[in-house]
Amino acid sequence: MGFFSKLKESLAKTRQVFVEKIETLLTGYRKPDEEFFEELEEALIQADVGVTTSMQLVEKLQKICKERRIEDASLLKDVLAEEVARILGEEDIELNLKGQPFSVILVVGVNGVGKTTTIGKLAWFLKSQGKKVILAAGDTFRAAAIDQLEIWGNRAGVEVIKHQEGSDPAAVAFDAMQAARARKADVIIIDTAGRLHNKVNLMEELKKIKRVIQREVPDAPHEVLLVLDATTGQNAVNQAKIFGEAAGVTGIVLTKLDGTAKGGVIISIKNELKVPVKFIGIGEKMEDLRPFAPQEFASALFDRSDAKEM
Structure with a gap:
């Protein structure tokens, strides 16, 4: 299966809620009137x-309707697709890997979002590009986090620098830096504790x-990559x-x-955040x-070429 097909398949549930609902709405109205736009916003x-983005999208569509004198609501699907694509952006934004003598990536996020898994997969991705990667088990708050990172490091075939549970995360980061210099690594990826109950502690630790x-x-x-779980919706x-605010995030996974x-x-x-999304997770492999x-994401989201088969 090609990437576009895989992406489209992974967005099936989102497309059902997002595109299909809106299509039903569009075909139910002949003219895009006030009631139509209220239902579209909902x-x-x-x-x-x-809420904020939905309101902005609807306002933009209302403006375009007037400018282009659109009288048929069904014509707005392509306009909405254009606006979503505009928000998502034109260009792919790559990781900043220009650090010398090596690049350092901090990974942050609450527990349960797939942070450790993401680090393992990111290490594998970078290794497959010919990079030498070292992982630092900086989430010393949970013993399970250290063990999990080691498992993912083994799967990706990269070295993991770790201390015991309860150790100082900064000390782990220091050892990882020394190891990277000695082993001529290209990238260090540092895991961090996924605690949010006290933002002050999080900020001080980082x-x-x-x-x-x-x-x-x-x-x-x-890079400071924030891992978010799409299943949590607006909570993300x-x-x-x-x-x-706490970590100076440069990119989102x-x-x-x-x-x-x-x-x-x-x-x-x-x-709303004006922070680039740099990676997406679309499966377990x-x-x-x-x-x-x-x-590509926008195209996959709005692609209904197989609608008759569904």
Whole structure:
């Protein structure tokens, strides 16, 4: 199965809630009047596009309707697809891997979002591109996190630097930096604790890790990736706002898109947070963590070429 087919398949539940509901609405109205736009806004909110983004989309569609003198509501599907594609962006945004002597990626996110799995898959992705990768088990708060990272490191075929549970995460990061320098690694990926109950602790811990790694590589970290679970819908946006303030997030990884009808949240994330989505998770296999291609995503979301078979 090609990537587009896999992506389209993974978005089936989201498409059902997002596109099919809207199609039903569009065919139910002859003219895009006030009542139509109210129902469209409601449909977008139910599809986890978020209140703010849904309102903005509807306002834009109303404006386009007037400008283009659109009298047939069914013509708005393509206009909506254009607007969603515009929000998602034109270009694929790659990881910043220009660090010298190596690049440092900090990975943050609450427990349960697939953070450890994402790190393992990201390590595999980078290794498949010819990069030498080292993982740092910086989530020392949970013993399971260290064990899980080691399992994923073995699967990806990369080295994992770890200390015992309860150790100082900054000390783990320091050892990983030393190991990367000694082994001539290209990339270090540092796991961090997934705690949000006390934002002050989170900020202080991340500041300490950053101080330690900046002694070795002054412009590090080169990426701070926030892992979000698509199945949590708008809650993911709230998490992103908190982590954005605390961690200086440079990119988002949206996981579990294949198992949810709430994939519309990616539109809200892009529109409201202004932080690029860099990777998406569309399955459980190693190769199912993929760089986010916004235009391909928009095409897959609105593609109904097999509608008659469904």
